[in-house]
Amino acid sequence: MAALEIREIGDSDTNDLATLWERCGLTRPWNDPDADIAFARTNDNSTVLGGWIGDALVASAMVGHDGHRGTVYYVSVDPAHQGSGVGRTIMEAAEDWLRGRGVWKLNLMVRASNTRVIDFYRSLDYETEERANMSKWLDPARRPAQED
Numbered sequence: 001m002a003a004l005e006i007r008e009i010g011d012s013d014t015n016d017l018a019t020l021w022e023r024c025g026l027t028r029p030w031n032d033p034d035a036d037i038a039f040a041r042t043n044d045n046s047t048v049l050g051g052w053i054g055d056a057l058v059a060s061a062m063v064g065h066d067g068h069r070g071t072v073y074y075v076s077v078d079p080a081h082q083g084s085g086v087g088r089t090i091m092e093a094a095e096d097w098l099r100g101r102g103v104w105k106l107n108l109m110v111r112a113s114n115t116r117v118i119d120f121y122r123s124l125d126y127e128t129e130e131r132a133n134m135s136k137w138l139d140p141a142r143r144p145a146q147e148d
């Protein structure tokens with residue numbers, strides 16, 4: 001793997017980040033990438049880590065905790081760099097970010113339509129837990145007509 005530099009994304013990185021998520025198939029019509037990035041960067045308990053090879057943003061992981069568990073979203077590696085250890089490295093950085101804040105467990109969700117990524121997480125020692133994943137739109141106006 002070429003040298004990967006990981007750091008928190010800055011204001012000037014948001015367009016590249018949204019493009020990366022698009023290339024990785026992670027964007028959905030009801031999720032505004034700019035709003036999601038801004039919200040994750042608002043508080044001290046969350047951020048977005050980026051991974052650069054040279055000047056190119058090739059990986060990301062939105063990471064945060066809620067005062068109990070940690071989680072990650074938008075874990076992504078540019079298709080041109082997948083399969084060379086970049087995903088493992090950005091996930092390890094996200095785990096370190098959480099450990100550094102005293103968090104001892106990370107929960108993550110995988111969309112039902114993205115089951116192939118489960119093997120990626122398994123190879124990083126993540127386990128599938130039997131849980132019902134429930135949610136509620138606290139702002140019903142933002143509920144999309146269709147979601148997966």
Ligand SMILES: CC(C)(COP(=O)(O)OP(=O)(O)OC[C@H]1O[C@@H](n2cnc3c(N)ncnc32)[C@H](O)[C@@H]1OP(=O)(O)O)[C@@H](O)C(=O)NCCC(=O)NCCS
Pocket residue numbers: 024025026074075076077078081082083084085086087088089109110111114116117119120121123124
């Ligand atoms: C999932 C993703 C981040 C993996 O990144 P990557 O850089 O290709 O992963 P790595 O090369 O670091 O692979 C790490 C390990 O996972 C395994 N792995 C990666 N993708 C895999 C897949 N689709 N199926 C099975 N194993 C996989 C690798 O074999 C490797 O195992 P090893 O270290 O024991 O050899 C990347 O494929 C991606 O961005 N996918 C599209 C976006 C996405 O679905 N994100 C997850 C949202 S929940």
